[in-house]
Amino acid sequence: MAILSFWNFIKGLGSNKGYMLSAAVLFIAGIAIGAVRAEDLQQLLLSQLEGLQSVSKSLEQSDHVELSFFTFIFLNNAIKSIAVILLGAFFGLAPIGFLLLNGMVLGFVVEVAHRQGENITELIFLGLLPHGIVELPAIVIACGYGLKFGGLVIGSLFSLGAGKRDRLAARWEQGMKEMLNAAIWIVILLFIAAIIESTFTYHLLR
Template structure:
């Protein structure tokens, strides 16, 4: 199908670059907030990180550790990505919060690691970059489309004239096609990122 082609996916990113740049900016703001307010956010974010640590320890005890990590990482990321995009219909609040929260977690982890004297180059180049070079842009893209979904909903509420409805209908049709194609490619990208994280990143950090 044409709407599922990679070329159409890339063209869609260009047509929606404003949403993508907004999503990237929100993520960067989240990273900055997590680093600057690490002490204030410690209780909130440590509870999430403790939950991930418990899951990680459980996966370490499985018969096939790499496969267990891959399955958990891929399903967790892919399901969240699709849900966040769909929940963007509620005025874009879900992708906005998702970007800020994930950015804060990343900024918090880097800041705390720095305070503890850990080598940030090791953390970034071994722990984040191998899979993050795919995973982080995928998160930004899916949230960008979630913000667009919210924008379409808001436009529908305020554009009620006859001519406006026709133009809005065309925007909805184009937007739904773009989001469908993006969802497919985001899942593929997260599949690749999960393979890298559960193999290369896992062994580099060990």
């Protein structure tokens, strides 16, 4: 498998569509929970948002605002996405939690904005869609590979006998190549999303 092959990246998504679909469903479920249970989750999710708000205010004070936002957004998303793939080795728990929490934050923000009478269409199409159309799929894909990593670990625990071990070794080799190639393309996609968010989205929201 050639590293930096976009075609192999796409093929990997197809061969791991079960994990990708599971990741997407978990993220959508998180959005629904955040919107429906906004009041119950207020304290938990506000702490997440307040942390981002304080970072945003400090970045606004920098000499090069757009560059500061780009650097923070890109590094934050890229590091978390790679981490969630690697931490998926712990039975897939990290990507599950990451998808649900981030989905709940997004659902909570949209629901609160709706209750406050803000223009939801404007929020989605100006504040989320320009960069989110690249960023959100990249994050879901990263979590999908985190789930795959967890699946490989769980499969290893139940593989006994020489024949099964040989098949498992082949799965691990293929899986690690797919995850490495995917990680590179995920970072590239997040780089593009960070450019859009720190420039286009930033000025639209202002």
